[in-house]
Amino acid sequence: MLRLVKITLILVALVGFAGRAAAQGVPVARDGGAATPAQGVAATPPMGWNSYNCFGSAVHEDEVKANADYMAAYLRPYGWQYVVVDFLWAYDNPPGSVIGNPFQKRLQDGSYIPWLAMDRWGRLTPDVNKFPSAFGGKGFTALAAYVHGLGLKFGIHVMRGIPRQAVWARSPVLGADGVTADMIADTASTCDWMNHMYGLDMTRPGAQAYLNSLLNLYAAWGVDFIKVDDIARPYRAAEIEGYRKAIAHCGRPIVLSVSPGATPPADSAHVAANANMWRMADDFWDNWKEIVGMIGYARQWQGRGGPGHWPDCDMIQLGKLSKRGPVGPERYSRFTEDEAYTHMTFWCIYRSPLMLGGNLPENRPFELALFTNDEVLAVDQLGVDPRELSADDGMLVWYSGVPGSQDKYVAFFNLNDVPANIExxxxxxxxxxxxxxxxxxxxxxxxxxxxxxxxxxxxHGAALFRFSGR
Incomplete structure (x- = not known):
């Protein structure tokens, strides 16, 4: 059971930056347009927790609640707010199933086992063995209400497209009379690493209606954030637009995150107009070379983020990871303390979304301190137009503006294996x-x-400053 302690909150700076962020405002996309992100959400980079890095495809409802409890008690005052259930929540994960398995087999009659939890309209629903409160067709309603009751927001991961079992069953499409799942599926459009779904042919009548029905369902559950997987590489422009339109249609402000990367920089204008955050690279894990690689990806995207649309460095690999997969043994992050500071510093100076990947109740004082430094988090939430100033023999300087002043946020990074004097x-x-x-x-x-x-x-270390003219 989570032991709650009294926290002395440093709120003045946070209230200031939250108010200024809200005042920035983000235009709302109309259902037929593609000029701005849907719903005007994510004026600042979203901050929260995602279950994937610590629980893989097998997180359970009580574990989600435990992480939400921790966030509410320790992190919410500093701007952390999203609690996201990732990957395969419609699947029971029986003993012996791991991410490397195909998960589904096709029988001679064309059906699939295991049969994912799905309603009559071909929409996946939470597996009740993982999420008991979903019993009786309630979906994520109760879990979302629990998260909302803590003053937080609730999100889910989804695979793009339509379940193959819905296509086999010829499930009717809600809102499209006479249209069934097999009539809107693009059976040639599949995911390389997960055989549950077909893509949607957005030119076919009923395809948009299917996505609208999905987002109407998610809105009814109380979802505030969706991470759509297998959609940014290869880049699926028509389906991304379909999700944006469905979010606008459902009437609930919902953040749209597209994954995985690398999202093609050539599609930067389109993704910024249709999504609120997008992955710049494939899955990021706790290896030093991946931090170096992420900085390289970030260079390609500098200057392209802003209110409502954020290049995403992927989740923060700190704390207790891989408790139930998906990569390597259960462990605390392999980053050294210096590397952990570099990790957090770059994500903040770059203004990446900040999604924690470790199991929050197992955080140590070190992780808690990293996640609750209000002056550092203000760099992520407030910095203006982050840019690389110099990169010389593994010694990097990045900077961004400070709103309402001539001040600068400045970050030093030493990517070398020996100490370096950065000037x-x-x-x-x-x-x-x-x-x-x-x-x-x-x-x-x-x-x-x-x-x-x-x-x-x-x-492998970093430092972060505020420079003020005198």
Whole structure:
């Protein structure tokens, strides 16, 4: 049972940045247009928790609640709000099933085993062995209400398209008289690593109606966030538009996250107009080389994020991981402390969505401190137009603006295996005179500097500052 403790909250800065973010405003996409993201959500990068990195395809309702309880008690005051159930919630995961298995076999009559939980309209529903409150056709209604009761928001992962078993069963499409699942499926459009679904042929009558029926169902459950998988690589423009239209049609503000990457940069305008966040790379895990690789992906997308549309560095690989798969043994993150600071610092200076991947109740004081530094989180939520200033022999400097001022957020990264002294000419950041430097991780003022500022950075380490002109 989660032991609750009293927390002294540092709310002044957070209330300020939350209010300013809300004031930015995001235009709402109309059902027929493609100029802005649907519903005007995600004015700042979404912050929350996702079940995949610690529970794989086998999270259970009580574990979701435990993570929601932790978030409400410790993290919600700092802006964390989404609780997302990932991957295969319609499947029972019997003993011996792992992600590498195909999960379904086709019988001679064309049906599939195991039969996923599905309603008569070909829409997947939660497996009641994993989510007992779904019994009786209630779906995620009770779990979403529990999460909402904690002052948080609820999300789910879905695979794009329509279940193959719905196609086999010729399930009727709600809202499209005379149309059945087999009439809208694109049976040549399949996922390379999961054989549950067919893609949708969005040119066929009834395809949009099917997606509308899905989002109407999710809205009725109380869903605030959907992560749609197998849709950004290869890039499925018509289906992404279909989900955006369905969100607008359902009338509930819902964040649309598309996955996995690498999303093609050539499609940057389209994805920014239709999704609220998109993966820049394939699944990110707790290996140093993957941080280095993610910075490379981020360079391709710098300048393309903003209110309502955010390039996504993927989930934060800190805390207790892989308790029930999906990659490697159960463990605390393999990142060293210096690498963990680099991980959090880059995600924040870049303004990536922040989705925690570890099992929150098993966080240690170190993880809790990383996730509750209000000055660091403000960089993610408030920074303006993050850019790389320099990259010299593994020594990187990134910066972003501070709203309502000439100040700059500045991050130093040492990607080398030995300590490195990183120096930045203040004129390159637009400062003509003295600059006061504050260390945001340490929450301390360093002093006033002229012309240059330098810091010795540990191997694989980082530092994060606020520079203020004097």
């Amino acid at each position: 930045v000419p203040l004129s390159r950041l637009g400062f003509a005179g003295g600059v006061a430097v504050r260390d945001l991780w340490r929450k301390e003022d360093i002093g006033t500097f002229r012309k240059t500022y330098n810091r010795l950075i540990a191997p």
